[in-house]
Structures are given as structure tokens and as C-alpha cells.
Amino acid sequence: MKKLSKFVDTRIGFFVLLVVLFWFKTLFAYFTDFSLGVEGIFQFLILIFNPLATTALIYSLAFYFKRARFFYPVIMGLDIANTLLLYLNVIYYREFTDFMTIATMTGYSKVNQGLSGSSLALTNFHDIFYWLDIVVILLLMLFRKIHFDPRAIGSRLAFAFTSMSLVLFGCNLAFGEMSRPQLLGRTFDRNYIVKYLGIDAFTGYDLVKSQHINDMRQSATKSELEKVKKFTDKHYAKANPQMFGIAKGRNVIVIHLESFQQFIIDKKINDQEVTPFLNSLYHSNDTYAFDNFFHQVGQGKTSDAENMLETSTFGLPQGSLFATLGSDNTFQGAPAILNQRAGYTSAVFHGNVASFWNRNNVYKNLGYQYFFDASYYDTSGDKATGYGLKDKLLFKDSIKYLQALQQPFYAKYITVTNHFPYDLDDEDKDPNFQTTDTGDSNVDNYFVTAHYLDQSIQEFFNYLKKSGLYDHSIIMIYGDHYGISNSENTSLASVLGKNADDWTDFDNAQLQRVPLMFVIPNSGGHGHIDHTYGGEIDVLPTLLHLLGISSKRYIQFGTDLFSSQHSQVVAFRNQDFVTPHYTVIGGTVYDNRTGKEAELTKKQQERIKKDHQLVNTELSLSDSLNEKNLLRFYHPKGFKPVNPADYNYSNGLKRAERIERKKGNKSTSLYSENHDQSTENDFSTDAPEQNHSSTDSNRIKITNPDANNK
Numbered sequence: 001m002k003k004l005s006k007f008v009d010t011r012i013g014f015f016v017l018l019v020v021l022f023w024f025k026t027l028f029a030y031f032t033d034f035s036l037g038v039e040g041i042f043q044f045l046i047l048i049f050n051p052l053a054t055t056a057l058i059y060s061l062a063f064y065f066k067r068a069r070f071f072y073p074v075i076m077g078l079d080i081a082n083t084l085l086l087y088l089n090v091i092y093y094r095e096f097t098d099f100m101t102i103a104t105m106t107g108y109s110k111v112n113q114g115l116s117g118s119s120l121a122l123t124n125f126h127d128i129f130y131w132l133d134i135v136v137i138l139l140l141m142l143f144r145k146i147h148f149d150p151r152a153i154g155s156r157l158a159f160a161f162t163s164m165s166l167v168l169f170g171c172n173l174a175f176g177e178m179s180r181p182q183l184l185g186r187t188f189d190r191n192y193i194v195k196y197l198g199i200d201a202f203t204g205y206d207l208v209k210s211q212h213i214n215d216m217r218q219s220a221t222k223s224e225l226e227k228v229k230k231f232t233d234k235h236y237a238k239a240n241p242q243m244f245g246i247a248k249g250r251n252v253i254v255i256h257l258e259s260f261q262q263f264i265i266d267k268k269i270n271d272q273e274v275t276p277f278l279n280s281l282y283h284s285n286d287t288y289a290f291d292n293f294f295h296q297v298g299q300g301k302t303s304d305a306e307n308m309l310e311t312s313t314f315g316l317p318q319g320s321l322f323a324t325l326g327s328d329n330t331f332q333g334a335p336a337i338l339n340q341r342a343g344y345t346s347a348v349f350h351g352n353v354a355s356f357w358n359r360n361n362v363y364k365n366l367g368y369q370y371f372f373d374a375s376y377y378d379t380s381g382d383k384a385t386g387y388g389l390k391d392k393l394l395f396k397d398s399i400k401y402l403q404a405l406q407q408p409f410y411a412k413y414i415t416v417t418n419h420f421p422y423d424l425d426d427e428d429k430d431p432n433f434q435t436t437d438t439g440d441s442n443v444d445n446y447f448v449t450a451h452y453l454d455q456s457i458q459e460f461f462n463y464l465k466k467s468g469l470y471d472h473s474i475i476m477i478y479g480d481h482y483g484i485s486n487s488e489n490t491s492l493a494s495v496l497g498k499n500a501d502d503w504t505d506f507d508n509a510q511l512q513r514v515p516l517m518f519v520i521p522n523s524g525g526h527g528h529i530d531h532t533y534g535g536e537i538d539v540l541p542t543l544l545h546l547l548g549i550s551s552k553r554y555i556q557f558g559t560d561l562f563s564s565q566h567s568q569v570v571a572f573r574n575q576d577f578v579t580p581h582y583t584v585i586g587g588t589v590y591d592n593r594t595g596k597e598a599e600l601t602k603k604q605q606e607r608i609k610k611d612h613q614l615v616n617t618e619l620s621l622s623d624s625l626n627e628k629n630l631l632r633f634y635h636p637k638g639f640k641p642v643n644p645a646d647y648n649y650s651n652g653l654k655r656a657e658r659i660e661r662k663k664g665n666k667s668t669s670l671y672s673e674n675h676d677q678s679t680e681n682d683f684s685t686d687a688p689e690q691n692h693s694s695t696d697s698n699r700i701k702i703t704n705p706d707a708n709n710k
Contacts, residue, residue: 009147011063011071015161018079019055021133026051026086026199028129033090035353036195046175046196053172054200057165058082063158068148072141080134086199087130094122098355099190099202101327102210172197182299190355213325213627220628228555228621228630235618236552237541237559237566245548246523247474252338252543253464254309254412254476255457258302258387258419259483262291262513263496264450270434274447275454277461281477281517285525290561292580293516295481296535298573302414303357305480308536310334310366312556314622315573321626326362330631332554334540336367336642338410341549345369345406347652349398350414351377351389354649364644370656371649372401382425383689387416390428391456392687399463399680403670404656406663407472415456418449418483427688428452440491446483455686463683469670471521476543478536479514506590509576509583516561518546533568533580534561553636555625557618571615582608 007013030036030047038044062075092100140146176183176196183196184205193202265282267274282289297304297315303322304315310333315321321329338344347370354360354373363371377389377397384390389397394415402411417424422445435447457477464470484492486508490500498507516539520527538558541551545560559566570578576585582598583590589608591598600608625631635641660667670679 009149011149011151011153014072014146014149015059015062015075018075018137019052019059021137022055022059022079022082022086023051025083025130025133026055029086029090029199032126033124034093034191034194036191038195042175043179043195046172046179050172050176050196050198050201053165053169054198054204055082057162057169058200060158060161060165063153063161064155066152068150071152072148076134076138082200083130083134085203087127089199090127090130091122098360099194099199101190101206102203169197169201190358191353209324213328216627217629220630220633222633224624224628225630225633228625229634231617231621232555232557235557235559235567237563239545239550239560240562240564243562244545247518247520247546248548249342249408250520250547251408251469251473252344252410252476252547253469253473254410254478255460256302256305256412256414257453257477257479257515258415258417259446259481260418260450260453260479260514261483261511262293262479262515263511264447265291265515267447269436269447269495272433274433274451277454277458278477278515281461281519282515282529284519285527286519286521286523287527288518288520288562289527289529290516290532290534291513291529292531292533293478293514293561294512294533294535294570294572294578295479295514296537296570296572297481300357302480303359303362304573305478305536306357306414308558309478309539312537312540312551312554312558313626314537314557314571314619316626317573317619317623320357322362323358325626325629326358326365328629329362329365329626330629331366331642332631332634332636332639333366334543335363335369335410337544337549337554337639338547339367339369340638340640342408342547345409346411347372347401347405347409348412348414349394349401350374351379351384351394351416352387352414360649361644363649364647365642367642367647369647370401370405370652372398372652373649376401376652381689382427385417385419385423387419389416390687390689391415391417391453392428392459392685393689395456395460395463396683396685396687396690399683400678401653401656403467403674403679404653404660405669406656406659407668407670407673413460415453417456418446418453420483422446422449422483424449424452430455436495438491438495440488442488443484443491443495450483459683459685463679466682467670467674467679473521474546475517475519476539477515477517477519478539479516480536481514482512484511504590504595505585505588506583506595509572509578509585509590512572518543520546530561532561532566533570533578534558534566535570537571538566553639555631555634557622567614569611569614571619573619575612575615575619577611577615579611584608584612 008017027048036047038047059075059078062071062078065071065074089099092098137146180192180196183192190202193205264274266279273279281287295305296308299318300307300315300320300322303320307313307315307321311331316324335346339346346368348363348368349372350359351374354371354375360371360373374388377393379389383393394413398413405411420442422442424445429448430451433448433451435444438444461470464473489508489511490503493500493503538561541556541558542561544551545562568580578584581592583592589598589600590596656669660669660672
């Protein structure tokens, strides 16, 4: 003890003491208050050691103060400030299951209500451990049990500590990148950065990112918005009068098919349909389906698809718009438009954590009134995959929330079971369905999870029909992005009747088709399969026109798929594009009829050059719109800017039930229309997990989503 006391009485010893104590406090927060989803010994070791590098780096700054009367106050000040940062994140996480950004701290963001008067209610008894060491150390210093060391640390030694900390952080970052490639470039979730690099590193990263965003936005001018508006006005496509308003006043139910590609539709494996129910919808007289509809996502994958669906603007050239800009961006999205133009209630149903892709913040900026995330469901045991609640259970367990929404509603279901690596418990597999035997487990399992997804949608449709919602809704079904990557397409080739040795970039591009169906019951029976070329950017104007709402006043880069003026040049995020006649990949032009490199006339070359300019222009203008937040300058007629502070996603069911009681006989919820009787019994599922007893309360037990991400 004497040796330890003597060591602590030195500046280096005092530095080590504070670093170790803060290290322990951070680990205490990791395992007590945060849910970081650690999987495997490698991630566990990274988590254990990640606080050391940044803590040592920050505290080493005190060594540059030579005098003891400066060194000790500085290093204690750094320790107190760092502890405060950690503790504020603990409080914030308890309310939002998320970490504080720079924007939240400075009050620039409008999502900081978690640090208001409710903070006291978010404290726990064990919080004393975050501050106990500081109190004890200050008392020991006051009573001279810890002595000030008058000997200064030399500049070289101080720099050595700083350099060693930076090297340690570099190793930490390298190991993090090994486990989660593009950790900083393609951020899924703030949990990831904290898990791999720590709170301090996340705060520093967010500071740099926020400064970059602020610099761009401060330089923005209204004239830049005018360029965007001029472009979208010029490319606006008038609605097809035969289709405009055919679904007016109906509920909108969006079903997001995770990683689902068009080639699965009507596909048979061993003489069995992979998706028999979706196939029946695809060919139904009530369904308007598109077989040349492409995903257009970039690194933001699912979040890019959501952004295009909700706003008709593109994702970013790098990273995710939701994760990078979504917390503070101005949107004029579907939830707000439908609410303000036609009185729609809006809700999202998703069995993953709310912070994944920063949805808990972005949805507020879009104007979503309800977000029923994983915290609303029992995800314990085998009820969830790495990406959230299994699809059959999501649809079944959402009914108690769906039936409480005032109609008409705009409800989005984000499925997850058909997500890479396409793992499915044996008990969930259909014993009568035999998949492929390509030797590539990802390809073989892909058909198994797609088959499960098809079954889950059929169960949901059965409920919609039995409850009466079906006849009063338009159900939009779409695939968000590819499931089988280009690197594995050669393994898929034989399943598609192609030779892997002859596979080209053209074939890769054609597989970027995903389904798009608008199921409109009792709409005249004129449904059909439309061969028009389009992409996810076109969904919002198409949907609005089907609902009888003109999209002309809004800035949208897509055009109505049913319009005769619709542009059939489909831009990919990397500036490649596809048209009904040609596919342009990396500068090579392929003829769609032959799949071979095209021999072009001068006139055709000019046409493709113009199409390329169009693609580059719309991507560039969309990036400018979002990166510089230009929509804050634009106020279309009848649109009130969304105030995210108006939305809180806790206690969603209670809020919906309060509205029902307040409206009384005027309540339009399904529950009210059913004479205050639940429709949950109208839902029937064969999901084996429904009979499994829960091992815990309704708290999330989802495993780490990035462990197998592709």
C-alpha cells in the first residue's frame, strides 16, 4: 500500500489512477446501462479495451502544464468533464436508447427533451458509482492523503504519452474496422462507434462530422434551392387521369421486403414456388405491379430505400443520409404530407432497436407520429434474429397497436427475417420446401427466408381481410435492395438458368430489380403487370397521385410511374443507369436485348450522353439539397414545417387510446369501429415461437446486428 501511495503521489501515478478509474466506470456503463450487442470474444475484447486509448489521450494533455497548481486542477477538470459526458449519455440512453450528439448537447437539435425535467426520474441508485471516485479523490487531496508532485513532466515524456495513446487508438480503430468494415464511413448506428471506439471517440467523431455539416449548411443560399426547384419543376410528370385518386381516402399499408429481389417472384425451386402468395398478388386483378423496377440505394442500403420512399430524394454518395444528416435535416416526407393534406395518422412497425439507422430521430423529422420499435415487442429467446423480431411475430404482435390508430392511416412495416446471412431456426422452416444446392449457403438459405417472408405476408393479408381493413386500404409492397451480392451472383447463375462463366456486369445490373406492387382491392379489377422502367425515387409521387394528392408543389426527383411523362432513365447511386433500351455500367453501354456491348450510332451516342447528364445532374442536385439542408428555405403552399419536438415514441399505445377516448363516437380506429373489441384474435399464425414462454419482460434481446452484416 505504501508503494501504491507513493506511486499515486507522482504525476504519472495520479494520471494512471484517474485513467484506470474512468476505465472501470465506462465498463460499468457498458454492462449496466448500455445495450451494445456484443457478440464473440473479439468484440468483447475490443469493448473492454476501447476506453483506454481516448481516456489516456485526453488526460495526457495535463502533462503539458508544468506547474503543479495547474496540472492537478486541469487533470481533475478533464476527469470531471469526461465523467459528466459519460453520465449524461447514460441518462440520455435510458430515455432514447441512443447517445448524445453534439447537436443535442448544444441545443441545436430538437430532440433533446430527454435531458429536461424528466432526467431526475431517469436516475438510478447505482449512479453514485459514476461520481464516488471523484468525491473520494477530492477528499483525499483536501486532507493531504494524496500529495501534489512538484516535479514537472518533461515535454518529450508528455509527448510520448500522447503519442502512445494515439498509437493505441489506431490499433483500436484497426481492430474495429476488422470487425465492422467502414465503421466510420458507413455508420449504421451510434451504438457501433461506441462499442468499438468508446464514448469519447464517438463524441469527437460526431464533432468533426457536425462541423463539416455546419460548414456546408452555412454556405448554402436560396439560389441553390432555386436550381433544384427549376430542375424538379421541369421534370414533373402529370398524373395519369385514369389512375389519379383511385385509392383516395384509403389507409396506406407499406410492406418493406427486406433484401428481396424481383427474380424470386414466380421462381420455382424443385418444382415448388418460393413465394406462392406474393406470386398470387403479383398476378391479381387488384394489383398494379412493375417488373422493371430497380432499387437505387448506396451505402445507406435499407435507410436509403426508406429515404427515397418517403421523400423522393436520393441517398448520399457515401454513408447513410439517415445516420449522417437525418437528426437535423428538413424533410417534406410522406407522413407529414399525408397528415397535412388528408388527415392521415402515421406509424412505423419494426422489430429492431429504435436507434438503428438513426430512425428514432429521422422519423420525427419526417413527421411520423408513432414508432413501434423493438421495445414494444417481446424479442426474448428465439423470437428475434440478429436484426429484430421475426416477421410472423412482428405482424401478429403489431395488431394491438395497428387497431388503435385513427383512420385513415399510413403504416409502414419493416420486415427483417430475409436479411443476410439468411439464418432461420429449423422450427421456422417449412419442411415441405426444399431449397437449392448451389454450394453457397447464402444463396441456398436466401430462398428459405424468402419463403418464410412470403408466409408471414399471407398471414397478415388474411388478418386484413378478416378484420375488414383490406377493403379500405391500398397495400404497397416493395423490395428495398439486393439480397444476393454481385460477388455471389455467379453462384446464383445456375439457378437462373445461366452459365457462371459468361456472367457479366450487365447481368449484375439486371438483378438489381426489386418488386413493386400496389394492391388496391375493389378498384375496378384493372390491375396488371406494367413494364415501365422506374426506381425507388419514383414511389412517392406515384403513391400521392393514387391517393388523389398532387405532388407538383413539392421538390421530388422521381416521377409518377403511371404518367405518360414519366422519365424511364433509372439512376444508380454510383452514376450508372439503366433505360428500357440500354444499360450503362462504368462507361460501358450494353444493349438490353442482347446483353452485349452495344454498337451505337451517333444519334444513340448523343441520346446516352444526355441521359448521363440527366443522371449526374439529378444526383448532384439531390446531394446539394440534403447536404446543405436547402428545404429549410422552401415553404410549399399548405405545408407546415415539421417540428420533431412534437413527437415522442414512448407509450405509443396509451397515447393512441387516449385519442380514442377523447374522440368518443367520432373515433375512426378499427378498435372503435369494432365496438371497442380487439381484433387480435382475427390474426392466425403458425409461428412456433408464439407458444414459447418469455424468459423476461418486454425488453429487447436482439443480438448484434453488425456481426454478419454485408
